[in-house]
Amino acid sequence: HDPKLPAYSTGDPNSFAYSTARERWPIILTQAIDDVYRTVANCDDAAQRDEGKKIVAELAQLKYEVQHDRALTPIRDDGYPDVAIYNKELEQLGPLTWLRAPWLFTECYLFRRMSTYFTLSQRWKNYDVFARQKIKTFRSSRPAVLELAARYKELITQMRTNSEHNPEAEKLIFMEMCEVCLWGNATDLSLLTSLTYEDIQKLQGSEARRKAEKNVLVNELPAVYAHLLAAKNDPAKAHRDRRVDIVLDNAGFELYVDLILAGYLLSAGLATTVVLHPKSIPWFVSDVLPSDFAVLLNALANPRSFYETPSEDDLLQNKQPETLRDKEIEELEFLFSEWSKFHAEGMLVLRPNRVWTGPGCFWRLPAEAPNVVEDFKESELVIFKGDLNYRKLVGDVSWDPTTPFTEALGPLGPASGINVLALRTCKADVVVGLQPGKDEELKQMEGGGGTSGARKWAWNGKWAVMSFSKGS
Numbered sequence: 001h002d003p004k005l006p007a008y009s010t011g012d013p014n015s016f017a018y019s020t021a022r023e024r025w026p027i028i029l030t031q032a033i034d035d036v037y038r039t040v041a042n043c044d045d046a047a048q049r050d051e052g053k054k055i056v057a058e059l060a061q062l063k064y065e066v067q068h069d070r071a072l073t074p075i076r077d078d079g080y081p082d083v084a085i086y087n088k089e090l091e092q093l094g095p096l097t098w099l100r101a102p103w104l105f106t107e108c109y110l111f112r113r114m115s116t117y118f119t120l121s122q123r124w125k126n127y128d129v130f131a132r133q134k135i136k137t138f139r140s141s142r143p144a145v146l147e148l149a150a151r152y153k154e155l156i157t158q159m160r161t162n163s164e165h166n167p168e169a170e171k172l173i174f175m176e177m178c179e180v181c182l183w184g185n186a187t188d189l190s191l192l193t194s195l196t197y198e199d200i201q202k203l204q205g206s207e208a209r210r211k212a213e214k215n216v217l218v219n220e221l222p223a224v225y226a227h228l229l230a231a232k233n234d235p236a237k238a239h240r241d242r243r244v245d246i247v248l249d250n251a252g253f254e255l256y257v258d259l260i261l262a263g264y265l266l267s268a269g270l271a272t273t274v275v276l277h278p279k280s281i282p283w284f285v286s287d288v289l290p291s292d293f294a295v296l297l298n299a300l301a302n303p304r305s306f307y308e309t310p311s312e313d314d315l316l317q318n319k320q321p322e323t324l325r326d327k328e329i330e331e332l333e334f335l336f337s338e339w340s341k342f343h344a345e346g347m348l349v350l351r352p353n354r355v356w357t358g359p360g361c362f363w364r365l366p367a368e369a370p371n372v373v374e375d376f377k378e379s380e381l382v383i384f385k386g387d388l389n390y391r392k393l394v395g396d397v398s399w400d401p402t403t404p405f406t407e408a409l410g411p412l413g414p415a416s417g418i419n420v421l422a423l424r425t426c427k428a429d430v431v432v433g434l435q436p437g438k439d440e441e442l443k444q445m446e447g448g449g450g451t452s453g454a455r456k457w458a459w460n461g462k463w464a465v466m467s468f469s470k471g472s
């Protein structure tokens with residue numbers, strides 16, 4: 001069911017997979033080891049400590065295997081049926097070693113394998129080895145969080161009090177909300193191996209977003225807006241549910257902007273329900289788990305305790321976080337009351353499914369998860385957030401970059417009846433839907449890859465695409 005083109009490989013020096021496998025995966029594993037170690041050090045339960053030490057040893061062994069290009073071994077059965085899917089594919093791909101293997105499969109395998117160490121334990125079953133990092137970065141995105149909270153409150157209040165209808169202004173607000181949601185993806189934690197917290201803060205504010213507008217290579221939002229508006233005004237749908245789905249990517253700031261978009265769509269009547277699709281196991285460092293949703297709402301409900309209690313690092317550096325102003329608290333509380341009301345009324349729903357942590361691309365969804373595909377046909381719009389979801393949509397293979405997005409979606413293209421919107425900042429090699437000559441032009445820019453054959457401009461989250469495929 002996969003596209004018939006060569007997959008990006010960790011053995012190809014021209015692919016971002018190459019340095020990802022050699023540099024970034026070992027760092028991610030080291031950070032996981034540090035995290036478990038830290039929890040072990042603070043743990044009073046001897047049995048839990050012993051198990052924790054065993055997990056540290058397993059993670060260290062895995063890191064050794066990656067760095068020494070050892071074979072990928074079958075994943076141990078931890079009771080979930082996807083293990084068989086992973087192992088079957090591993091067998092079909094033939095003997096694989098870490099540094100010469102298909103990027104997409106191997107990276108998914110890495111996170112799936114890590115999760116078995118925890119699920120197979122007694123006392124660490126639900127432990128999220130990336131939670132510390134997620135919370136830490138979310139705290140550090142405080143300036144952008146506050147700026148957006150103020151903007152959101154202003155906008156929603158205006159929408160409620162303004163009886164005048166201004167179609168052009170309304171369209172612009174839709175675009176702004178989608179762009180906010182898009183750029184929240186620029187800063188996932190798997191890239192933190194090469195970015196500092198200061199870099200991240202710079203990427204998140206409205207100033208950065210304005211500057212980044214020219215970096216959107218494909219912008220099909222006007223067609224998306226027309227589509228949602230037509231559904232809203234369709235008398236046949238007047239008493240029906242109009243649903244928008246968001247296949248989530250990262251927790252923290254990105255989840256926050258996803259909720260901004262979701263809340264806005266509901267308030268503007270562009271959707272009557274928004275279904276959010278998180279992951280079921282710790283995934284690609286920063287992806288959303290249901291528990292991250294709870295952490296976020298809690299932070300909004302108790303902003304003082306979230307932002308003003310010194311973190312472990314603050315304590316080490318003898319730093320006291322700045323106090324929040326009353327107006328800021330009020331704005332965060334406004335968000336909390338809006339979103340928790342939507343959640344309580346069933347208009348904002350969380351729906352995890354292990355299909356999102358499988359090894360393959362989404363070309364396989366109709367065969368592997370026909371129920372998900374049927375469900376998505378009922379949706380007015382399915383938004384896929386982020387880089388990994390984009391790689392999975394188009395198969396992480398070497399498409400010519402001018403290939404239409406609709407074609408690269410394969411079985412999820414227009415004939416599927418699913419309306420797909422990808423909001424993705426580019427952090428990998430694959431890209432489609434570009435104008436002829438654009439890729440060459442970007443390669444010629446500084447650090448763009450030149451004539452090396454590598455598409456380096458697409459590796460750092462600086463460029464983005466918002467691609468739409470309308471199902472028929």
Ligand code: F6P
Binds near residue numbers: 185284427
């Ligand atoms: O930087 C590359 C990468 O780690 C890819 O392996 C992966 O697709 C992506 O980043 C994760 O980014 P996102 O959180 O946007 O899916």
Ligand code: MG
Binds near residue numbers: 188249286388
């Ligand atoms: Mg992610």
